[in-house]
Amino acid sequence: MLKTFSIGGIHPPENKLSVSAAITELPIPKTVVIPLAQHLGVPSKPIVQKGDQVKVGQLIAQSNGFISANIHASVSGKVVKIEPSADSTGYKRDAIFIETEGDEWMDGIDRSATLVKEIKLDRNAIIDKIAQSGIVGLGGATFPSHVKTMVPKGKKAEYLLINGVECEPYLTADHRLMLEKTNELVVGIQILMKALDVKKAIIGIENNKPDAIAIMKEAVKNIEGIKVQALKVQYPQGGEKQLISAVLGREVPSGGLPIDIGAVVYNVGSVFAIYEAVQKNKPLVERVVTITGKQVKKPSNFKVRIGTSVLELIEQAGGLPENTGKILNGGPMMGKALAQLDVPVVKGSSGILLIPEQEAIRKEVFTCIRCTKCISVCPMGLEPYLLGIEGEKGLYDKMENDRVMDCIECGSCSYVCPAGRPLLDYIRLGKGKVGQIIRKRNTK
């Protein structure tokens, strides 16, 4: 029996259409729009002005608090303006616009493909380098990576878990990275083991990627402390709490963090970025993005400069299909629907998914028939049907009591509901309100 997480879960059709498309470099865009808020926490502070000339890899906005991250220029050229621009959320937020001129990189950045194995930096220097390079969780959560390396006093990291699960249907960016940058990832893992002072690292990969499991296993077979763990295919296994449960059999306590049970989790995309930052001195200026969809001509995996318009990805993948009904930033389970196409790829963009019109519309909603399917799939052991009814009626006290804040918003409940109830919509609404109530109570 393959390992998986302890309760709930679903298995939607995988649709990994772009799985055999090797990572290719997208042509450098003519302009980029780099939002100042593309990580969890406080938006960064710009340190360039309109008219400034910048090189690729140059710091253009500084981390603005403990949970915040640096931002670097992803192209060389001129800063044309700094003003609000719509991002993938649909809201207008401050962004730096750069017009590309050539492709001039900062000195000291090693862009060669040579593998650098020897880790010269010490622990603190590694953490500092990760922070300087603006690396965030590239699985989509965008939590600043250096913060996780700073284990709080009294806690001890025991296991480093590498998230190669990629459980969202359609997405293949992490899968391709594991196949194509295997050795770089191994060095990246060793860097993190050094930074966290852990002896054991486990790479979790779902069993629908046998090639990635095989190649990673081969790469780590003579390395002490690093192991590959094949996992049963089960969404949302890429969720931090579910991955830890699947690999270690430990449950992160309600309201707690992975470090509370001795685990730290990094996505393979972040590990690769950390390798490049520490060994090649390269800040996070590009990432791998899957562009896919049933009607897309050439489902692809592109290496994309941060700030590139989504429109350019779509054009490179064969253009926008006539019957497109919805465009997602991310996978079909947790991705965000875009309201417009001229929004930039950001650090957290793992994929762009085009959904045909007939699949884009929501189902008609019926009364809950109490079939219990939402309960059986909820990976957090919640009662989505009940939270849905309470959310609809605005019973926020009850929602808090029924632990709405534990919801990880994986969407499994809405996915299975035969009555087509938008359970997660009500739960999100409740989480927002309950969050406000809790904050108000705590500040009293």
Place this chain on the structure above:
Amino acid sequence: MNKLFVSPSPHIHSGDSVSKNMYGVIIALIPAFMTSVWFFGIGSIVITLAAVLSCVLFEYLIQKYMFKTAPTISDGSAILTGLLLAFNIPTTVPIWMIITGSLVTIGIAKMSFGGLGNNPFNPALVGRVFMLISYPVQMTTWPVPMSDNRFTSIDGLTGATPLGVLKEGLGKGDKLETILSQMPDLGNMFLGNIGGSAGEISAIALLIGFVYLLWRKIITWHIPVSVIGSVFIFSGILHFANPELTAGPVFHILAGGVMLGAIYMATDYVTSPMTITGMLIYGICIGILTVLIRVFGAYPEGISFAILIMNAFTPLINLYVKPKRFGRVRS
């Protein structure tokens, strides 16, 4: 391209629907219907059609003219309710009684609470109990299986059900052995060659439907197994403690409506508990109540009452029995 749709995640759906579940149960009931027709003849077809058509019609009329909403009879729930009502009554009941029973089933037990999803009690069972109380003679006059004229006339021979014979015999002080010797053997009871309500007689047919429901993941095993298991264990304890008190456990699960009730009535989504533990508690209580009513009560059969009583406890069970939560117990 037209405008882009924007909605919160998730953006895909399993494709499951209310009607898929309802029609799934209807399909699972086909073997039971076929055995019913085989053993009871056209009477079975007549009452099934009468119940299904009147349930669907009443639901349509109430939604259209009283609620003034778009009728949802196509979701299959009214068809299913009608089918289950028919399965719970003798095939010799007059049609007008079935129509009044359907009116109570749909009108009072289902629509007066707001329709599908809102009814606290299983509608078909409410209808059945209403009919049992209102028409006690017709509702306890049972057709004899395999009567010669069953395909030519609805006026077949009538007789008693195994449970009825048992109750009456024990009441008169007859020995259990003597009573059992007048009845079909367990093999015939398993096949369905016994008197009883239209759809309850054949254990094998009902079990085939159960396997189908499990395969389609429409229901889980918890309620049926806990109901049947607890009838088996509890009647077994009573039988072996005092063999003259009641028949053995196999008799109890094959006679009467335990199979039909456990697999198709107690598992009604709307009126049964939401968690696995809750389902087990609910199922075990139904089993115990069924045996208590059968052995110590006034009626020979008790499954309908047992399910209705436990329907009343479902909200309480849901309130106190919660699913296993992720990350709850941690230092």
